[in-house]
Amino acid sequence: MGGGKLIVITGPMFAGKTTRLIEELKGEAHDRKVILFKSQMDNRKSATDVVTHDGLSMPAQILPNGEECARVLRQAAREYEVIGIDEGQFWKASPRFSETLEEIVSKHSKTVYVALLNRRADGKPFDVSMKLLPLADTVYSLKASCSKCGGPATMTQRLVNGVEAFGEEFVVGGSEKYEARCREHFVKVGNEE
Ligand SMILES: [Zn+2]
Incomplete structure (x- = not known):
């Protein structure tokens, strides 16, 4: 088997990250026990x-936030x-999210898939992205x-x-609030640091 693997599926909204995640998990489920976690904040189409x-x-x-997160993952x-x-x-905001995933992959030899938005709405990378991408065995950049x-x-x-x-923050929503843009057409607005 060759030990654990961390696979990160990253990109902007509307890139098909969740579709790719579900396809990968359904493939794995033919011969392995698979669990999918979502946030309690994501109830847009189904609880x-x-x-x-x-x-x-x-x-x-549901994977809780905060200290509970690491316990549920373990x-x-x-x-x-x-x-x-x-x-x-x-x-x-969960203090040991990326560390716990690394532990599950390296010490327990499990396979972990994470679908992940690459950047915040102000164009800056998410801290979670910056922590997880270097740890990944495979990155699908959609x-x-x-x-x-x-x-x-x-x-x-x-x-x-x-x-x-x-x-800076995203509210979970559909096409009425967010659009995918190339670098040329992305408009950076307000609050320059
Ligand atoms: Zn464009």
Whole structure:
């Protein structure tokens, strides 16, 4: 088997990260015990399943934030061989999120998949992305289509009433609040550090 693996699926919104995650997990589930976690903040389409924009779905458990997070992950590592996590950026405030995943992969030889937004709405990388990407055995960097030019998009633009808006945080939503953009068409708004 060759030990554990951490696979990170990253990119902007609308790049198909969750679809890719579910496809990988369904493939693994043919011969291994698989669990999928989601955030309690993500209840856009279902409280119990992860559901993609294109209608693919898979049952999921809630992974809590904070100190509870590491305990639930370790428990899952005892019962399952493959752990999937959707929207990994939601655990940015959980102190040992990336460390616990590294421990599960390296000490317990489990396979962990994390789907993860690459950047915040202000264009800066998520701390979780910066911690997890160097730990990954495999990174799938997915692109969306720019809403302005149709070219490959790596950025997520926040829109309020149709106008580009500043905001570090993402609210989970559909196409009415966010668009994928290429670097040229990403508009950086407000609060320069
Ligand atoms: Zn563009």
